[in-house]
Amino acid sequence: MAIWDFVKDAGKAVFGKAEAAPAPAAPTAAAPADAKAATADPEVQRKVAALKAELKALNLDGDDVHLRLRGDTVIVESKGADREALEKLILAVGNIQGIAKVEADLPPEAPQPVFHTVAKGETLSAIAKAHLGDASKYNAIFEANRPMLSDPDKIYPGQMLRIPPQQG
The missing domain is CATH 3.10.350.10 (LysM domain)
Structure with missing residues (x-):
């Protein structure tokens, strides 16, 4: 996967302010602190939903577009998007205030954008x-x-x- 750096404090504000929520409980031995646990975090789910809503507003939300959020990094996966569409996906989510990096796979034979x-x-x-x-x-x-x-x-x-x- 290639990684692109963005200016975290620049861009469109789509996340808004989070509602006051109780602090998450510390992980226990029965609750793994891995990527699956992170996707269950309501704040992460809210931000991913905001990113998907932005893609939908830009008509870049194909059925095969999948986003994951890890801190201030978005992982973009799309099996059906052509190179131009994938580059636009990278920019659409990277130019969001609060996002510092975007990871995505581009075809290996294609030149870097x-x-x-x-x-x-x-x-x-x-x-x-x-x-x-x-x-x-x-x-x-x-x-x-x-x-x-x-x-x-x-x-x-x-x-x-x-x-x-x-x-x-």
Whole structure:
């Protein structure tokens, strides 16, 4: 599995505030403290549901998309998604406030995706000039990041964007 780092404190806030809940009981010898126990945690379930709701809002929620949350890391699994869809899934969940890493399997024969983290003051035109050699190709970056981007002027520092492959 490949791992991508994101800016944990940047991104869309989808988790909201947790309702006051009783502190979880300490694990006992009869209750294993493993990954299965973590998925039973109501807070983890609430956050996974919020991530799935965000994917649904972006129309990226295929039947075969499975998410697991381990601390501030999301593990994305999808057997049927093509490369572009999987890259969009990685970015959609990684650009959520509170998520620091995303793990996912990309086809081994495919080149690694090119992602760019937006710096303060950057524009899509400047990013296009740096990555694609032509500022006027900003729309290619915008389209490669739909539906996460709704406007080419609405990007923010810390946001990670997908850079499309250069067309001959």
